[in-house]
Structure formats: structure tokens, C-alpha cells
Amino acid sequence: MSLFSGFEIGRKALAAHQAVLDTVGHxxxxxxxxxxxxxxxxxxxxxxRNGVEVAQIRRLRDRFLDVQLIQxxxxxxxxxxQVNLLQRLxxxxxxxxxxxxxxxxxxxxxxxxxxxxxxTDPALRVTVKEAGAQVAATFRDLRGGLDxxxxxxxxxxxxxxxxxxxxxxxxxxxNRRIVAARGGGLEPSDLLDRRDxxxxxxxxxxxxxxxxxxxxxxxxxxxxxGVRLLDGDLVSTLTVxxxxxxxxxxxxxxxxxxxxxxxxxxxxxxxxxxxxxxxxQAASDLDALARSIIDEVNxxxxxxxxxxxxxTLTAANAVSSSTVALTAAGLPSSPLTGxxxxxxxDSAGSVASTVDVSVTAGVTTLEDVRSAIxxxxxxxxxxxxxxxxxxxxxxxxxxxxxxxxxxxxxLGLNTFFTGTxxxxxxxxxxxxxxxxKIAAARVDSTGLVHRxxxxxxxxxxxxxxxxxxxxxxxxxxxFLGTLVSRVGSEARDATQALxxxxxxxxxxxxxxxxxxxxxxDEELLTLTQAQHAYAAxxxxxxxxNDVIDSxxxxxx
Amino acid sequence: MxxxxxxxxxxxxxxxxxxxxxxxxxxxxxxxxxxxxxxSLAAITDRKEAWIRDRAALEDTRRQALSLVARALHxxxxxxxxxxxxRREPAQAGRLLARRDELRRLTSRLSALVQHNGFLIERSLxxxxxxxxxxxxxxxxxxxxxASGRHDVQAAAVGLIDRRG
Numbered sequence: 001m002s003l004f005s006g007f008e009i010g011r012k013a014l015a016a017h018q019a020v021l022d023t024v025g026h027x028x029x030x031x032x033x034x035x036x037x038x039x040x041x042x043x044x045x046x047x048x049r050n051g052v053e054v055a056q057i058r059r060l061r062d063r064f065l066d067v068q069l070i071q072x073x074x075x076x077x078x079x080x081x082q083v084n085l086l087q088r089l090x091x092x093x094x095x096x097x098x099x100x101x102x103x104x105x106x107x108x109x110x111x112x113x114x115x116x117x118x119x120t121d122p123a124l125r126v127t128v129k130e131a132g133a134q135v136a137a138t139f140r141d142l143r144g145g146l147d148x149x150x151x152x153x154x155x156x157x158x159x160x161x162x163x164x165x166x167x168x169x170x171x172x173x174x175n176r177r178i179v180a181a182r183g184g185g186l187e188p189s190d191l192l193d194r195r196d197x198x199x200x201x202x203x204x205x206x207x208x209x210x211x212x213x214x215x216x217x218x219x220x221x222x223x224x225x226g227v228r229l230l231d232g233d234l235v236s237t238l239t240v241x242x243x244x245x246x247x248x249x250x251x252x253x254x255x256x257x258x259x260x261x262x263x264x265x266x267x268x269x270x271x272x273x274x275x276x277x278x279x280x281q282a283a284s285d286l287d288a289l290a291r292s293i294i295d296e297v298n299x300x301x302x303x304x305x306x307x308x309x310x311x312t313l314t315a316a317n318a319v320s321s322s323t324v325a326l327t328a329a330g331l332p333s334s335p336l337t338g339x340x341x342x343x344x345x346d347s348a349g350s351v352a353s354t355v356d357v358s359v360t361a362g363v364t365t366l367e368d369v370r371s372a373i374x375x376x377x378x379x380x381x382x383x384x385x386x387x388x389x390x391x392x393x394x395x396x397x398x399x400x401x402x403x404x405x406x407x408x409x410x411l412g413l414n415t416f417f418t419g420t421x422x423x424x425x426x427x428x429x430x431x432x433x434x435x436x437k438i439a440a441a442r443v444d445s446t447g448l449v450h451r452x453x454x455x456x457x458x459x460x461x462x463x464x465x466x467x468x469x470x471x472x473x474x475x476x477x478x479f480l481g482t483l484v485s486r487v488g489s490e491a492r493d494a495t496q497a498l499x500x501x502x503x504x505x506x507x508x509x510x511x512x513x514x515x516x517x518x519x520x521d522e523e524l525l526t527l528t529q530a531q532h533a534y535a536a537x538x539x540x541x542x543x544x545n546d547v548i549d550s551x552x553x554x555x556x
Numbered sequence: 557m558x559x560x561x562x563x564x565x566x567x568x569x570x571x572x573x574x575x576x577x578x579x580x581x582x583x584x585x586x587x588x589x590x591x592x593x594x595x596s597l598a599a600i601t602d603r604k605e606a607w608i609r610d611r612a613a614l615e616d617t618r619r620q621a622l623s624l625v626a627r628a629l630h631x632x633x634x635x636x637x638x639x640x641x642x643r644r645e646p647a648q649a650g651r652l653l654a655r656r657d658e659l660r661r662l663t664s665r666l667s668a669l670v671q672h673n674g675f676l677i678e679r680s681l682x683x684x685x686x687x688x689x690x691x692x693x694x695x696x697x698x699x700x701x702x703a704s705g706r707h708d709v710q711a712a713a714v715g716l717i718d719r720r721g
Contacts, residue, residue, distance in 0.1 A: 020592050021687050527688055530594030534681040536601045537585070541674040543608060544578075548663045548670070550615070551571075554622070555659045556637045 023057055024523050035197030037061040037516035039189050059189035063212075065512045066196055070203045070210055072505045074223055074262030077204030079498040081264035085153075085271050086491035089278055092145040093484045102480055104138045105293075107131045109464035115440050116454035116461055120307060125435035128457075129427065132416060136425045139290045143422035146283045153272040153279075154242065157249055160205050160264055161240045167202040168220070168230050168238070171195055175217035176233040182216040202229075206238065207262030224261040227253045248273040278490055283422070285483045289469070290422035293476055295333065296463050298415035302400060302408035304439025304456035305449040309345055309397025310390070316412025316428060318386035322366040326359070329366065329386075331410040332420045337361045338405030342390070343447040344378040344398045351447035352396055353378045359405035369407065388413070401443035414439065557628045561641070561648050564621035568638075568655045571614050575662040578607055582669040589676040 020041040030036040037059045095102055108131040115124045174195040181188035199210050199220060209223040217232040229236055236254045243250050249272050251258050251265065260266040271277045275284075319329035327334040337360050344352045355376040357369055366388060373381035378393045388411055392398045400414050408414055412428070416438075419425040430437050441453035469479040581603055588596040626633040629644065638656035642649035 018683065021683065025687070526594075527684070529598070530592075531681070531684045531688060533594040533598040533601065534677055534684060537597055537604075537677045538674070538681055540601065540604050540608070541670060541677065544604075544666070544670045547608075547611060548667050551575075551659055551663045553634075554568075554618075554636060554638055555656050555663065556639060 019057070021527075024527060028520055028523055031520050033193075035193050035200070037189065037193050037196075057187055057189060059187065059192060060515050061192075061196070062512060062515045065508055065515070067210070068508045069200055069505070069512060070208065071223070071262075072501070072508055073200045073203040074207030074260075074266075076498075076501045076505050077264040078207065078262045078267045079494065079501040080204075081267035082271075083491070083494045083498045085149075085267065086278060086487070086494045088149055089146075089282060090487050090491040092142060092149065093282070093487045095484060099138070101135075101138045101142060102477060102484075104131070104134050105476055105480070106464070108135045109461050112440075112457045113461035115438070116457035119440040119454035119457060120451055122435065125307075125438050125440075128438055129431055129435050132431065133427045135293070136417065136419070136427055139286065139422040139425045143283060143286055143290075146279055146286070147423070150272060150279055153268055154240075154249055157240050157251075157265065157268045157272065160268065161238050161251070164202060164205045164229075164238050164265070167198050167205070168235050171198050171202065171218070171220065172230050172233045172235045174198070175230070178216045179232070203263060205263050206265050207260045222253065222258050222260055225258055227256055227258045229253060278487070282483065282487055285479075287421035287423070289476060289479050289483070290425045291420060292469050292479075293463075294417045294419060294425060295409065296466070296468055297460060298412075298417055299403075299406060299409045300456060300459050300463070301416040301439045302414045303340070303403045303442070304414075305399040305401070305441045305443055306434075306439050307436040307441075307451060308434075309399050309449070310392065310414070310437075311397055312389065312391035313413060313430070314389040315387050316415060316418050317410065319366045320386065322370070322383045322386060324365060325362050326364055326366060326369070326407065326410060327362050332412075333406060333410045335359050335361060335364070335405050335407040335410045338403070338407075340403035340405055340407055341401040341443070342373060342376070342379065342398050343401060343443050343449075344376065344392055344396055345447075345449070347395045349448070354447055355379065357407070359407050366411075369411075399443050399449055401447075557625075557645065558648070560621065560624040560628050561645060561652070564618070564625055564641075565651055565655060567614070567618045567621045568659065571618060572655070572658050572662060574607070574610065574614055575659070575666060578604075579662060579666055579669070581607065582666065582673060585673050586669065586676075589673055589680070592680075 023039050023041040027038045039057050039059055042058050094100075097103055108128075111124070111128040111131040115121070115128050118124055174191055178188050178191050178195065181191065195218065199208065199218065202208050202220065203223070206229070207223045208220050208229060210218045210220045212218055213232060215232070219231040220229045221227055222229060227236075229238065238258075239252045241250045241252065242248075249269055251260065251269060259269070271279055274280060317331050319326065319331060321329060339356055339358045342355045342357070344354070346352045353376050355373060357372045358364070359369070366383060366386070370381040370383050370388060373379050373390055378396055379398065380391045380393075382389050382391075390398070390413070400408055403409070412418065414430065414437075415428050416431055417425055418428050438457075440457035441449050441451075442456045443449055444453075464477070465475055467473050467475050467478070469476065474482070581600060585597065585600045585604075588600060622633055622636050625641065626636050629636075638652050638659075642652040642656070645652070
């Protein structure tokens with residue numbers, strides 16, 4: 001071995017050594033870097049007796065666990081979005097003991113209870129009017145909150161789609177740089193770390209699957225669909241569109257419609273589109289509750305009488321045609337076979353005339369009803385734009401009674417509420433304009449209305465405890481309680497699912513950390529051990545020189 | 557005289573075998589140094605320590621054999637060399653010179669290897685010391701003093717903790 005080659009071997013050994021230590025330093029510097037995989041300098045002997053050099057700086061990472069992380073990340077993104085959504089939904093239904101729907105309904109029915117005892121008290125009538133307005137406003141607020149939440153989902157979906165496209169572009173750029181580096185014989189460990197991190201983040205949004213290409217780039221698809229988001233540096237664009245005909249949002253990759261099965265977008269799009277999703281279900285239940293209250297209150301109120309009779313009254317609901325059966329005339333509810341009565345009173349309150357209007361379901365038209373009413377000489381009934389108006393002769397008033405056909409309810413005559421659901425519920429102009437028209441009394445068997453009668457108000461108050469919903473098994477409050485607790489329970493279930501998903505991700509991350517994580521203790525321990533080994537070896541240099549010197553003596 | 561030379565020749569033969577073992581060890585050490593395998597280096601150092609311990613007995617045997625020869629020739633112990641012995645005892649010259657050449661070859665090779673490995677060890681060690689002191693300087697917590705005037709060592713603040721812990 002020549003002197004030069006000896007030093008060349010030594011130079012290579014030191015350079016290799018320096019690379020090993022530099023790698024230790026790089027690992028330590030990135031101990032807190034998310035997604036960093038520790039690196040190890042791998043040394044190889046240079047062909048025969050020519051020293052050593054660094055073959056590669058190897059990145060310690062388990063690809064199988066990477067695939068699992070991407071998969072679990074999609075589940076995590078979905079669970080997080082689900083929890084966030086349900087917590088917002090829960091906050092809408094959080095019952096305020098004073099202003100919540102339950103409290104408002106209680107006040108409303110209690111006001112009728114009080115009115116039933118003192119039906120002529122104007123203050124109690126105002127209380128009923130205000131309580132009714134509060135019920136309607138609370139329903140509209142809750143329902144409006146659900147609509148806002150649904151609208152917010154679109155904004156959130158758009159924001160996530162934009163973030164996903166940003167990640168796709170960045171991953172494609174990393175793909176390009178990784179391929180270039182590999183082509184140059186380099187191992188771009190830090191670029192690979194960054195790309196793995198971004199693919200995991202993309203999966204949290206869109207639930208993706210990634211596969212390695214031979215040149216070092218990755219191909220990313222929407223998991224479970226095979227729809228390509230990017231391949232090498234070729235990128236597709238994820239877009240979101242609102243389909244007006246179905247009122248649903250649609251995700252597309254280029255021109256292909258896609259439905260992510262995991263990731264935040266799966267949860268958000270599902271919640272926005274599904275008719276059985278938590279928001280749609282809550283809205284549907286709220287509508288059902290509002291509709292039931294509207295119908296039950298209006299049915300009783302329509303057959304009752306106020307402190308003063310009607311001189312003229314116009315129906316709230318229009319028919320599509322006055323000559324088709326009421327059941328097919330587009331009314332919010334269908335009349336049944338039955339009858340209702342109108343009693344006309346003179347200025348002294350005595351009965352002037354009575355008209356009984358018979359209704360046959362599927363047969364009777366609005367024109368038939370008008371004609372029957374108009375037959376009474378003290379009443380005039382007209383139809384304008386499908387809306388019935390009934391007027392009493394001059395100096396006379398009239399009251400409705402005993403509607404067994406639900407025709408007054410369907411037409412919106414003498415009703416307390418207007419509207420058909422939680423979004424449209426309102427107090428009728430009749431009640432809002434004159435509290436004396438609140439029907440606390442009933443026309444008695446002789447046709448008279450007594451000022452002190454609170455029988456109808458009592459019947460209205462008793463609606464509170466009447467099981468009218470879910471096939472006659474649940475009161476309004478029961479139904480509301482079930483709705484609120486279901487929302488809360490769904491939020492709790494989602495939180496538990498998120499906890500489980502976080503635990504699953506943490507497990508895989510921990511496994512990956514065992515391979516990839518930097519342990520400063522271990523890195524420093526390795527350094528210290530190495531330093532001790534070299535220090536110990538150094539101590540023998542002079543000892544061995546002494547041994548050799550002692551032999552020189554006799555070999556002269 | 558022949559008996560003394562036989563004893564010396566046997567001692568030197570044993571010593572040659574022992575040196576040849578060291579030669580193998582140093583060649584192995586050279587490879588370990590080139591690969592930067594600190595753990596293997598520590599194991600080789602342990603083997604060198606054992607080699608040094610065995611060495612003491614062999615040196616005693618050689619010294620006793622040389623003393624016998626020096627007394628037989630009435631010369632000072634420090635003046636005994638194998639070249640001189642071969643000249644004084646021509647009948648034994650072949651055997652003695654073969655021993656001398658073998659020892660010369662081994663010591664020359666050993667000297668080169670010790671120098672070469674020593675160079676790598678010293679340079680690596682120097683680099684290590686610099687690296688470790690740079691690291692310690694970078695992560696060490698600045699000295700603080702408590703109200704009592706004592707140095708307050710905050711182990712947790714040093715920062716070099718295993719994040720997996």
C-alpha cells in the first residue's frame with residue numbers, strides 16, 4: 001500500500017464518518033418536525049481494500065404503516081368533521097330554560113290555561129297572543145339555524161376542496177423534485193417526508209389512497225373509487241357544484257362525479273345531501289312538530305269563539321280551483337267527511353240564523369261550501385283568487401262551531417297559527433290584530449256564545465299533555481325531548497367514534513415512530529458510546545508502539 | 557549455548573505467532589474504523605487488552621532466554637541482537653536470521669498499521685469531541701442562580717428528551 005493510497009483510504013473513512021455524524025445532527029435538529037423520518041448513513045466498503053464511503057442516507061420508514069396512516073387519516077378526517085358538525089347542531093338545540101322551545105311551548109299552553117279561568121281578561125289574552133308569537137318565532141329561529149348550518153356546509157366543502165387542490169398541486173411539485181433527485185442518484189429523504197405528510201393531510205380531507213410509481217413519484221386516487229387526483233406531476237382538479245334541481249352538492253374530479261368514502265368531505269357532503277343525515281332529520285322532525293302544533297291548535301281554535309264575533313273573515317289558504325274537490329285543491333291539509341256550523345248573531349247577541357255545511361271528502365268543492373254559506377240570507381260568501389271570504393249582514397256577526405270535517409282548519413278560517421312547518425309558522429293576522437278574537441269559548445247547543453266561557457281555552461291548554469305525535473304516543477314535549485336527546489346522543493356517539501379513530505391513528509403513528517421517530521437520548525447515547533470507543537482505542541496506540549520498539553532491539 | 561539459543565528461538569517463535577494475531581486484529585480494526593462501527597471498535601479494543609495481558613508473559617520468557625544467551629556469551633543483555641548472534645554462532649545462523657526477518661516483517665507491518673489506525677482514531681475522536689461539544693453548547697440550559705445563590709439545574713429544560721417518552 002502506497003503512502004498516498006493509505007491517506008486516501010483515511011480521507012474516505014473520515015468523510016464517511018463525518019456523514020454519519022451529520023446525519024445524527026440532522027436527526028436531532030428535526031426531533032420535533034412533524035412527519036420527519038429519522039435517517040441513517042449506510043456505509044459500504046469501496047472495492048478491494050480501498051476504504052469506505054457513504055452508500056446512501058437511508059430514511060427509516062415503514063411503507064406498510066404509511067398506507068395504514070393514510071387510510072386511518074381518512075377515517076380521522078371524517079370523524080372530526082362529523083363531530084364538529086354534530087356539536088354545532090347540538091348547540092342549536094341546546095335548551096335555554098327561559099327561551100328554549102320547550103319553555104316557550106310550556107308558557108303558551110299555560111297562557112291558555114290561565115285564559116280558560118278568566119276568558120274576558122284582556123291582559124291574559126295579550127299573554128296568549130305573545131306566547132303564540134314566541135312559539136312561532138322560536139320554531140323559525142331553530143329552523144333558520146338548521147338552514148344556516150346547511151348553507152355553511154357548502155362554504156366549508158368549498159374551503160376543503162380548495163385546500164385539497166392546494167395539497168394536490170404541492171404533492172405533484174414534490175413528485176417532480178423527487179423524480180429529478182432520484183434521477184441524479186440522490187435519496188431526497190426530506191422531500192419524501194414532506195410528501196408523505198401532505199398525502200396524509202390530503203387523506204384527512206378527501207380520503208385518498210396512494211401508490212408508489214417506479215420513478216419515485218406517487219399516484220393518488222380517491223379511496224374506494226379509483227378516481228385519480230394526481231399521478232406524478234399530472235394533477236386533476238377537484239370541484240364542487242350545487243345541483244339546483246336536487247338541492248345537493250356534487251364533487252367532481254375534472255368531469256367525473258366522485259363520492260369520497262372517507263375524509264372530511266365524505267362527512268360534509270353526506271350531511272349536506274342525505275335526507276336521513278342529522279341536519280335533514282332534525283329539520284324534518286322540527287317541521288313535523290311545528291306542523292302538529294299548528295294543526296292541533298288550529299283545529300280547536302277554528303271551532304271556537306272569541307269575545308266578539310266575525311263581521312267578515314277571509315281564509316288564510318287558497319285553493320287551486322274552486323270547482324275541484326277540496327281534498328285535491330292543494331290545501332295544506334285535506335278536509336274529511338263531516339260538517340261545520342256557522343251561527344249568525346244579531347247586535348244583541350241573539351241567534352239570527354244557523355247554517356250547517358256538510359263536506360264529503362273527495363267530492364265537496366270550495367264553490368259548494370261558498371254556495372252553502374251564501375244560502376243563509378244573513379251571510380255572504382265570495383271566492384277571490386281561490387280564497388273564501390265570509391261576511392255577515394250589516395249589524396250582525398257570526399261564529400264557527402263544531403267542525404268535524406277539518407274544513408276550517410284546511411282553509412285557514414278562524415285559525416290561531418298560519419304556516420305549515422317550522423320555517424313558515426306564524427301567528428294568524430286574526431289573532432295578532434285583535435286579541436278578542438282568540439277563541440276561548442265555544443258556541444253552546446243553543447247557538448249562543450257566553451262571555452265567561454273558557455271551555456275552548458281549556459281544551460287548547462290540554463293539548464300540552466295530549467299524545468298527538470308518533471301515532472298518538474308522544475306529546476309535543478315528549479317529541480321535542482326525543483329530538484333534542486337524539487341530537488345530543490348523535491354528538492356523543494360521534495365524539496366516541498372520533499376518540500376511537502384518534503386512538504387508531506395514534507397506534508399507527510406510534511408504530512411508525514418506533515421506526516421513524518428520532519430519540520434524542522438514543523442518538524446522544526450512540527454518540528457518547530462511539531466517543532468512548534474511540535477514546536479507549538486511542539489509549540492503546542502508544543502501548544503498541546512500545547511493544548514494537550522493544551522488538552526493534554533484538555531484530556537489529 | 558545451543559540449548560540457550562533453542563530456548564530463545566522457541567520464545568521468539570511464540571512471540572511471532574502472538575504478533576501475527578495482533579496483525580490480524582489491527583487489520584480488522586482498520587476495517588471497523590473505515591466503516592465507523594463504534595460498537596465493533598469497542599469489542600476489538602477489549603481483544604487488544606487481552607492481547608496486551610498475554611504479551612507480558614511472552615516478554616518475560618524472551619527476557620529470560622536472552623539473559624541465558626548473554627551470560628553464555630559474557631556480553632551485556634542490551635547488546636544482544638539476532639544479527640550478532642548469527643555472526644557468533646554460524647551453525648545457528650540460518651534459524652536465527654529467519655526468526656529475525658520474520659520479526660522484522662511483522663513489526664514493520666504492525667508499525668504501519670498502528671500509525672494508520674492511530675491516525676483514523678485520533679482524527680475521528682477529535683471530530684467527535686468537537687461535534688458533541690457543539691451539540692451540548694446548542695442544547696445546554698443557560699446557567700441560572702436561585703435566590704440562595706446556588707446554580708439551578710433545570711433538567712427538564714435542557715430539551716434533549718425523547719419525544720416518544
